Amino acid sequence: MALRIEKLSKRFANGKTALSNIDLDIRQGEMVALIGASGSGKSTLLRHVAGLMAGDAVQGSRIEVAGQCVQRDGRIQPEVRRIRSQVGFVFQQFNLVDRLPVLVNVLVGSLHRLPWWRGWTRWFPAQERRRAVEALARVGIAECAPQRASTLSGGQQQRAAIARTLVQGAKVVLADEPIASLDPESSRKVMEILARIHREDGCTVVVSLHQIDMALRYCPRVVALHQGRVVYDGPARELTPALLRSLYGMQADEILNGSASLHGAAPAPAPVAAPVAAWPQPVAA
Numbered sequence: 001m002a003l004r005i006e007k008l009s010k011r012f013a014n015g016k017t018a019l020s021n022i023d024l025d026i027r028q029g030e031m032v033a034l035i036g037a038s039g040s041g042k043s044t045l046l047r048h049v050a051g052l053m054a055g056d057a058v059q060g061s062r063i064e065v066a067g068q069c070v071q072r073d074g075r076i077q078p079e080v081r082r083i084r085s086q087v088g089f090v091f092q093q094f095n096l097v098d099r100l101p102v103l104v105n106v107l108v109g110s111l112h113r114l115p116w117w118r119g120w121t122r123w124f125p126a127q128e129r130r131r132a133v134e135a136l137a138r139v140g141i142a143e144c145a146p147q148r149a150s151t152l153s154g155g156q157q158q159r160a161a162i163a164r165t166l167v168q169g170a171k172v173v174l175a176d177e178p179i180a181s182l183d184p185e186s187s188r189k190v191m192e193i194l195a196r197i198h199r200e201d202g203c204t205v206v207v208s209l210h211q212i213d214m215a216l217r218y219c220p221r222v223v224a225l226h227q228g229r230v231v232y233d234g235p236a237r238e239l240t241p242a243l244l245r246s247l248y249g250m251q252a253d254e255i256l257n258g259s260a261s262l263h264g265a266a267p268a269p270a271p272v273a274a275p276v277a278a279w280p281q282p283v284a285a
């Protein structure tokens with residue numbers, strides 16, 4: 001199992017319950033969309049999986065990534081740093097070091113295999129540099145390698161962030177709203193690259209998205225969160241607008257309209273019961 005979550009709950013110090021008793025299994029090689037309206041708990045869930053946040057101290061609660069325990073009973077495990085080095089993270093805000101060349105940003109993915117002084121001196125072995133150049137070529141921005149990260153467009157920066165996970169050799173990639181700040185064309189490219197590394201490298205990809213159409217187009221499986229609970233977990237093709245409305249009520253508009261605006265169209269009320277065939281079909285894995 002690439003990802004196993006059992007009995008995960010999270011109540012913040014301010015009393016806000018962000019996650020309620022989440023159970024979720026994701027097999028190696030799946031591509032899964034995590035959807036939900038703003039505040040439904042998507043980022044909080046991914047942060048827990050990354051071991052960046054400890055869940056509530058619930059007896060028997062547990063998160064495992066690639067068979068290794070990240071946290072148990074609300075306690076992050078000591079080996080989390082090592083586990084984290086095997087998981088690729090892609091964030092909405094790219095998380096590149098602006099002033100460093102794109103190539104060096106991508107090479108950061110190799111640091112977990114190298115002695116500490118390599119990062120300090122930025123003196124990377126030729127084999128790792130080659131790997132980084134290849135990764136940049138795979139995401140279509142090889143020519144940007146020497147440029148400072150700050151000179152890249154948002155879409156190019158996100159592709160560089162994905163190249164970093166390729167160099168890392170991550171078998172599990174967690175992407176938290178990776179296209180939320182991108183234009184439609186860049187969004188499509190980023191989703192296609194994620195789908196490709198899933199398909200070609202057998203990576204498990206979990207991607208949180210606001211845009212339901214992107215989820216349906218690229219992810220065979222959708223997990224929908226609402227107020228910190230899993231309200232749907234199943235095939236993307238069965239998630240109709242009518243079902244979304246029954247799950248989310250008024251908040252369904254946010255998810256449905258997010259998709260309309262993504263295509264540059266004015267947000268329009270979604271059909272109450274569009275036939276499944278009217279929805280974009282997920283690409284074959």
Ligand SMILES: Nc1ncnc2c1ncn2[C@@H]1O[C@H](COP(=O)(O)OP(=O)(O)OP(=O)(O)O)[C@@H](O)[C@H]1O
Pocket residue numbers: 012013014016017018036037038039040041042043044045210
């Ligand atoms: N550090 C925190 N302290 C208190 N409440 C928090 C904290 N982080 C998140 N929350 C609350 O937890 C809930 C879930 O937030 P989260 O960011 O996970 O949602 P989301 O689905 O990722 O939303 P968005 O799509 O807007 O990013 C929200 O109500 C949010 O206000």
